Structure formats: structure tokens, C-alpha cells
Amino acid sequence: MLRFVLHRLAYAVPIIVGVSLVCFLLVHVAPGDPASALIPDDTPPEIAAQIRAAYGFDRPLPIQYLTWLGNVATGDLGLALSTRRPVIEEVLPAVANTLRLAAGAIVLACVAGVVLGTLAAYRAGRTSDRAISAIGISGMSVPQYWLGIVLVIVFSVELGLLPATGMGHPDAGLAGQWQHMILPTITLATVPAGVIARSVRSAVSEVLQQEYVQALEAKGLPAAWIVLHVAKNAAPALLAIMGLQFANLLGGSILVETIFAWPGSGYLLNSAIFLRDLPLMQGTVLVLALFFVLANLAVDLLQMALDPRMNSARRGSG
């Protein structure tokens, strides 16, 4: 078990290095000089060269990468060009805000998806199953920017129940901010809820067709105990899907966060792109990618803990 954990952790290292390389190059393959945003057009060439040297843009790329990587490893993501503040100080609070929405959205999506999907699987082929499938497909295909705006119109403009944008006073804490979270959380949750409902339906109905479910009935187990068996069998495959959905949400949605002016990573990335703030963009993408890798790692470990067959396969081969 420990061996597998270490093994899987070791696998994550080259992925993270690769991610960092891509993040670094992202800035350098973009058209134009990374420093050009800093340098007004009428700057004399000597001054421009000085600025480039000050940011280290005149050195060879591999050296720049290694320097950057060394800084990143110590938590220094450089300075944001637009605000002159350390990138890390911009990124971490934004990621924390996104994480808050993502956590709310994934909980909502999992609860809705598992309940609807399980119900549909148990009533396969009946009207309720078809109705749930229709809901699931709608959830997956409704455009988020449209849904976000509709929710704002209905709940904020017409009914005046919930705030339309922002996250409230920064120091208010969850108690003062939860109303601001509701609409963006619902908007974010629809797609993963639809995906999860469909996956749960197919995973559970596959398990229900297995002979061991009939054997559990033949043993005379109460229905609730049988549901537990079904859940444990369907869980490994579903966890992977839920984890992936969560990882997607962590990336933050540029559209949703922009509509609701939610100061998360998507919102930050959007402004970094518009301001051509390359260090900020780079830092945001890197931190998000790291979260993505970690989320996948966590899913893998959980999956293994749940599935004894995977567990002993590792034991056998490792």
C-alpha cells in the first residue's frame, strides 16, 4: 500500500515538471516579447534593453527556465506586471475563492448526480428513468453563461432574493458571503451534475445486472444493505469521474466567475490575459495545474483503497 502510494507520488513528479515547462514556454511562444507589455512603444532601445536585462529576458531560455523553476520551488512566482505585487499573493487568494465555489459545486453535483442516477438505474426503462435522463442531458448541455445570466435575472433582478455579483465584504467570512455563493455554485454545478448522474446511472445499472446482486437477494439481505454492496462496487469508477469533474471545477470557470464577478482564479486569469500580464498568467496556470495533478493523485489513491482487486493486483505485481 505504502509502496503504491510512493510509486504513484513518484509518477507525479515528471508530470509536474512537464506542467512547469509548458507553463514557462506558454509565455515565450506567445507572439511578442514578454517584456513588451512593460515597455511603451516610444522607449529608446537602450532603455528597453535595460528593462529586458532587469527581468532576465535577455538570457538563454534554458537558463531562464531553471532560474524560474528555482524561484517557483521557493514559492516565488515573480511579480505581477499589472499590480507590481508578487504573483503568489494574487494567485493564492483567488484559488482559495475558486476552491470555495468548486467545493460547493462538486458537493451539490455529487448529491444531485448520485441521487438522480441511482434512482434512474433502479427504475431503468420506466418513465422516471427517462425523465431523469432528460434532466441529466439538459444539465450537461445548458450553456453556463446563459444559465448564469438567467439565474441573475430571476433571483437578483426580478425576485431580489440574492446578490447578483461579487463575493461580499472580503472580511465578512462565510457567514456574510454565502448568499453570494449560491448562484455561481448552482451555475457551476449543472454540468458536473449531469455528467455524474449519467455515469452513476450506467455504473449502478451495470452492477445491478451482476449475478452477485441476485445472490445478495437470495441471501435475504435487507434492501438497504444491498444498496451498500451496489455502492461499493460502483464507487471506484464513479470516484474517478467525480474527481475529474472536481479538478475541472478547480480550474475555475472564466465565464462563470466573470459573469458573477467572483474574484477567483478564472476571473484572475481573464484579467491577466486582458492586461497581457504574463507572469501572473504563468503563475495562475501553474498553480491550477498543480491542483489538478494533486486532485487526480487523490482520486487514484482513494480508488485503490476502495477496490480490493486493484489493491492485490498491486501487491502481486509490486
Added chain:
Amino acid sequence: MSKPLVQVSDLRVVVRGADGPVTILHGVDFSLEAGKVLCVLGESGSGKSMTMRALMRLVPRSATISGRVLIDGVDVLALRERELARIRGSLVAMIFQEPATALDPTFTIGHQIAETVRAHEGASWADARRRALDLLELVQVPSAARRLQAYPHELSGGLRQRAMIALALSCRPKVLIADEPTTALDATVQIQVLLLLRELQRELGMATLFVTHDVGVACEIADEVAVMYAGRIVERGSTEEVLGRAGHPYARGLLRSVVTSDLVGTRLVPIDGSPPELSALPPGCSFAPRCNHAIERCSAAVPELAALSASHRVRCARLGELEPAIPHAQEVST
């Protein structure tokens, strides 16, 4: 004669299919006394497994069961879901054909046995596990204590089936249903498991319904034999009667297709044709289209189960007209 423990009368199962309802069982009748073994013989699709599942109401939702099933005085078809769960596993238990798919792969053997004990007797986990250990020892699983912690995929086929048997016996059922319990096993393991089952059946005095397509198995363990064809019992009686003096042409064909060492140098005699489509059964005797002795009368009406002796019944319109001897495999003439 004591009162039978299992009484089945006019058991019918109809399944709603894409092209309308299909009748899988056309009124099956039999009874079984405590401590006896009834072997149900027949090819795949003859309805023998469905009969067994119908006894426990383990049929797909698209199926409807009618008739009457009395097990130890309990009218199984009239029970509500909850009451049904209470008798399943405790009054009547089932051993499935393929333990690899009938055991939950994500729980240990010990857990799966213990939870059954807990469900029926409300025992504590510790007590239930102790019972599970005793049961694994009863079915002669070596190093049973360690095997309790094993997952199904960690055991060999033979051990898995022993675990399945232990599971079925866990709440001391009065009736044991074994649905081809040895078919999925290697030949050598088959015999071990069969002997174990016979020993346990005698020791515990369970009435046992044993489904098989293997005449040799039936011969080994049965007190009574029923032969099924296309959803009906076509012949039933004591083992000696059915295996020794089969009256139905299909039963005779089944016996003729047994391979034994006496048959070296002879040509096997198969039953011509294949089992009928259940959705399009011929009128009259279902076996008539494949039967060498069929005459016009056979297709007129479904023959009744007529008595050859007090216990021996045969569903054949030409009963008594056909020569009684069973011609075994014919000498190869060329």
C-alpha cells in the same frame, strides 16, 4: 409418508419480451420431502434454473410468477418483500452455478458469510464471524481463518464454491437449492464438491433441489429425478425408475447421450435438432418435432403426466406403446 417440505403446483412464469409475453414455465408440479434430494435434469433453456429461481421469487422484474409454492407451510408467492427476505437464506438457500460472479468481489468471504448471519439472526459481528469460521471449516476450506479475510478473486474456483456453499448453509436452511453447482469447476474439483455436498446434505438433513444437465451427477446423489423439457416436467420418479426405465423419448435420448467407458468403439447417439424457441412452441408435445416416435396424435394436445407406477410419471402421448427397453448406443456397423 410424511408431509412434503416443498410443494410446487402449477408453477408458471411469463416474461414480458420485446415481441410480447413468452411463457418460460408451463405449469410445473413437484414435491419434495425433508432430507431428500431431487435432481432436475434438462438442457439449457429447458426452464430448470428458472424453476429454482421462481421458488425463491428471484426472477427479473419483467417476469410474473403464478401457481403455488409452499415451502415448510409458507406460501412463497403470497409473501410481501420483507417477509420474502426473511425466508431467503434462512428457510431456503441457493448455491449459484458460478461462484466467481455470484460472490461480491469487493467484500471478503468472511464478511459475506457473516452479514447473512447478522441479517437473519441479528448476531454481533464477532459471533457472526465465529460462525463464518466454523462454516468454512465445515466445508473443508484449508486454513479457514486466513480465508475469511480473502476476497473472492484470491481463491481458486473450488475454494470459491466451497465458500458459496458455506454461505448458503450459514443460516441452517431446511431447503437447499443448488443450481448446477459443479458445472463451472474442473472435473477433479467437481467430484470433490459433489461429494462434499452429498455429505453435508445427509449430515444436515436438508431437502435439496439439485439442478444439473449431467446424468452422472444425478445418478450419484439423487433420490428422485425430474426431467424438464421446454418449460415442462416430462418425466419424474425415483432415480432408479427414471434413469433405469425412462419412459419419455426425450429422457431416453438424454440418457443415451451419456458417455461411459462401455461405449468405446461405438458411435454416440445425439438427440436430433435443437431445443424449441420458447416463444414459438409447437402445439401439443413440445418434443414431437425432434421425436422419432412422433405421430399425428402427439401434436394434437399437450399430453398429461401419466402414471407408470405410484411414483413414476411420464408426459408422453404414446406411453405404453413404445418398447420399454432403453436402447443404448448402437454398434458402429461400418
